[in-house]
Amino acid sequence: MQLESASLTDNGGRPRNEDAFGEWASERLYYCAIADGAGGHGGGDVAARIVVDTSLADLRFLTVDELPPDGERLKRALLHAHENIMEEQGRGGEVADMRSTGLLFAIDRDRRTAAWAHCGDTRLYYFRGGVLDARTKDHSVVQEMMDAHLVSAEDARHHPRRNILLSALGTREGAEIASTGGTREVLAHDVLLLCTDGLWGYVDDASMIDSLAHATSSADWLNRMATQVRDTAPPGNDNFTALAIWVGGL
Secondary structure (H helix, E strand, O other): OOEEEEEEEEOOOOOOOOEEEEEEEOOOEEEEEEEEEOOOOOOHHHHHHHHHHHHHHHHOOOOHHHOOOOHHHHHHHHHHHHHHHHHHHOOOHHHOOOOEOEEEEEEEOOOOEEEEEEEOOOEEEEEEOOEEEEEOOOOEHHHHHHHOOOOOHHHHHOOOOOOOEOOOEOOOOOOOOEEOOOOEEOOOOOEEEEEOHHHHOOOOHHHHHHHHHHOOOHHHHHHHHHHHHHHHOOOOOOOEEEEEEEEOOO
């Protein structure tokens, strides 16, 4: 299975980037992770880096019995990151209240399967045949309002409470982590996007699909969406980070 991946991260209108991302690959396995340190709580960049480093390290040495990696195994890796953030909070100071979203994705090339797990509002989009086939659901106040049909998807994008999370890694009350549970079959030419809210807040589903249709590579696709953010976001906009994975022939 051939995979083409690209990534980008941008401070946006902020002096400090509190997003983090990373990838790891072997001949058989491919993992990537992305995190967004919770704004306004100090140490967000530290928390985000803990999420990425811990979760990727957790998956590097899976046993044969743990393959292919499924959603529940990825969920445990994010829970490990949550525990490490809680431990680091004990140092006090600016990291005492740090928190982060987290999204972890895995592909098993031999089994042709994918799985993911997430906490917060950092999203995964799964495109198949040029259309959106699956997307993670945010752990947020506005998502609950959407589920209750109190606001539309478009209104939710600009709602004043859009950034209020109901779950984050490092929350003392515990972190809610969602996952695929098992695995999902990967088909040739599937496309994945992992991104923080600094990107999806200004690039809606239709724009993602349109830019994908015109993109010549995964990097070109990301650059097209980043340009849209820079052209439409207001001054002081949030950091934005994205990872794109294009599946080639199987």
